Amino acid sequence: TRTTRPQRLLRAVQKNATRNNPLSVISAIDDFCRHREWAMNVGDEKGFILDSVVNEVSPVTALELGAYCGYSAVRIARLLPPGACLITLEFNPDYAAIARQVIAWAGLEDKVQLVEGASGDWIPRMKEHFGIETFDFVFLDHWKDSYLPDTKLLEECGLLRKGTVLLADNVICPGAPDYLEYVRKSLSYESRFFKSHLEYTKAEDGLEKSVYLS
């Protein structure tokens, strides 16, 4: 096929969503993925849980690992208080280009800093490059075997503080067993599982919310 799925997803947003209306962008993507082509966005059911955690934390500094097409960046950024910002790391240039346009269509480019690069390279540079002391909220939704190493890297770089909330997608499907074992056994985290379903399907999945206790 000439176009890629992310390109067709972006076209659906530009066709069906209203500029500067994040909810219409979210709905356009959910409709596209439910009725046209499945894509690995966190989706509406798990997205509702993501929204509730973001609203509870009301983060001033937020980090996302893995932007893909920008769906969860729009879900998170639309809820941020004034002056707050979301940094999202995406190392696939094609996905990054789509995500930038989806975020711009939602009118949220002033609240989102999309960084094109690998999380392992950029996490150590958060302080000197973005002036970030610590993150209030981290959403993990990139390669599932990167969840644990990146969490340990965030700890080592002093980017987590007492009360920082980590929210991880897909802890059942595809699964992140080493990450789950770590946050559930470690005395540095208070962890809780939110049962849900794999986006746009009836398959079991869920989110793990882990509060760093330092």
Ligand SMILES: CCc1ncnc2c1ncn2[C@@H]1O[C@H](/C=C/CNC(=O)c2cc(-c3ccc(F)cc3)cc(O)c2O)[C@@H](O)[C@H]1O
């Ligand atoms: C190097 C570190 C690093 N640094 C920066 N960006 C990185 C990165 N590693 C990866 N990325 C980007 O993140 C995104 C990857 C996301 C990976 N997500 C799933 O695999 C997934 C799968 C299913 C599912 C698929 C098929 C099924 F049958 C069932 C379930 C459902 C889900 O919700 C899922 O999130 C892409 O944009 C990568 O370019």
Ligand SMILES: [Mg+2]
């Ligand atoms: Mg996911």
